[in-house]
Amino acid sequence: MGLSEAMLLAFATTIICAFAIAEKIIDIDFEQFMPENLKKAKMKRMLAKRETPMQGARLQKDIKDSFENVLLPLGKADMSYLPKRMDLTFRRKMVHQVELLGKHKLCRDIRVTDVVPLPKNNFKRWNDDGREWRESILQCSSLERLISPQDDEIVHQIYRKNSYLRILQSRHIRHSDRQGRNKEFYSDKGKITCPSCGAEVELSSQQVICPYCGGVIQSEFYDWQTEVFEIYEKMGANMQYGLLLLAYSGVMFLCLTLCLYLIKDADVSLTVGVIVTLLILLGIARFFRTREEKQEKLSEKIVRYSENYLRSCINEALYKEVSDEALMDYGVGSIVLEKVVHTDQTTEITVKVYGTETYLPERGKPYTKKIKKTLVLQRARYPERRKTDGVFFKEKDCPSCGANFIPDEHNCCSFCGYSFRANNAKWVMKAMKTS
Template structure:
């Protein structure tokens, strides 16, 4: 068979196969073409007046409070609206962002509509590295704008029809509380009885005032600190399947073309072409599977490994001295390249992928991708104590920033962070 005939026949077979597979795996949602789901209708709903960004949504109270603790300060470029309890790295990031916005005389207004909390209008919870974590993701349509608060002039805006908002929070778990099998630490401390008047009061922090009798209530409850906030657009399942099908079709087309061109018997050439396509796919999947297994094995070699905490440490190292025009930044993927354990320390080599958004003066913001290779280390067993250390009467907590008197275990009485030794943090080598 000539090359042109082989190309034509291979293309025909590939198109027929692709259409057959597409009918099985791709589900076209016709609702997106309804009038209420078009951009114009969504923009109209986005600009409905609300006192708070999530007012009128079906988002549960705790999730709404977590997101609005970030959305409100950005929307007004006001640091006074920031929560008292934040991870120190995240607080420095928010402070820097609000300072830059105020310098440019702008605010970052994020408006939402058609909000759908995932999964099941609740936090996803887990615990690792001595912390309890919770994460919430909102699926929505969003309009992110940089606006002058005085004139109302919009400098820049991004509309995302399929948008996701993600917030990640954590709190330290006291060592004594970690000894049991409890998986939801302090979950029973959300409601307490006022010792003065007997009223049931919602506990939202270390110290609250009873709204009924005015009594001050102290508690050892460790409230949540925000670690990550991000807004992004994620590829839908149909788009992922379409790209995968497109890549598979290209591979199939190439294999069939060469088989039909080199082998005269059509039945044999088609069989060989299909077999080659399957072998290529199996090879790609085995490579991905082997790489994932390798990553998992390296993670298992790190005592009390937490990718979220490692991300926070890397972010602190990378952005200790921030560039003047840097508005927002984040560490996305972390790929472990090497793990070396000694008796005392763990040393890791990681490849870090992230993105940075810049806001130059009198120019539109722009985003660029970042890729770095870093070597970090920490104590191999972070909980082991070498010495008792000095006992401080007052101290600023390196985790939450609170000024406090350490408890009997020499831990922060607000967030539970251990002050005995600070060897759990990953430091650049």
């Protein structure tokens, strides 16, 4: 069979197979073409007047408050709106961003519509490394604008049809409370004295009503602190399936063309071509699975490994002091473990870090660039072990929340529950290589 005939037959076979697969995996939602789901209608809904950024989003109050605590100070470019409870690294980032916006006399206004909270309008919760974590992701359409509040001039705007807003929060778990298999901590613990009648009241939430006198009692003890906020656009499922199908079709077309051209029997060549295609795809899948298994094995070598805490340490190491004044926003994305080396006292890891940096120059529009760095970090091999309990000073700042460190009866921070001890669990950067 000639090359042109082989290519024609291979193309026809590939198209038939691709359509058969597409019918099974791609679900076309025709509602997206309705007038109310077009960009013009979405923009109109997002630009409608509202009192708060999440007004009308039908979110659980905790989720709504968590996002608005970040969106309000950015939208107003006012540090007085910053919440009390934030991770120190995240607070440093927010303060720098608000100051930069104020310097340029701009506000970062983020508006959303058609919000779908994942999963099921609730937080995803887990605990590791002595912390309880919760995460919420909002699937929506968003409009991010840099506005001059003086004349409402729009300096820059980004419309994201398939947008995601993500917030990650944590709170420390006291060592004495880590017993058992609790998935949630401090939801039913703690007692407080009613300032009105003096009765002892069980503190089951951040706000309780005294059953004796009816007084409303609020407490931020062991409250959540924000670790990460990010907004990004993600490719839709149909687009992902479409690209995978396109790659599969390309591999199949090449295999069938070569087999039809080299093997005289058409039936045999088609069979061999399909088998070779499947083997190549299985090989590619196995390659990616091997990489995942390598990451799992390396993480298992590290005592009490927490990727979220590692990300926080990397953020602090890279951006503790911002050298470029134009740097407005930054974040660490994927972390790939390359090597883990143990000694008797320490654990040293080599990681590849992928992230983004957004700059707001004095003149010109903001821009975002991707970064890739190779870092060598070190910490104690067994972070829970310590030689002494240390000495507590009331005038010392809590290394977690930044509040004045006032220890409770368990020598933990009265505001966030941080167990103050030798911080040998922290990853310290030893070397960095920019790729």
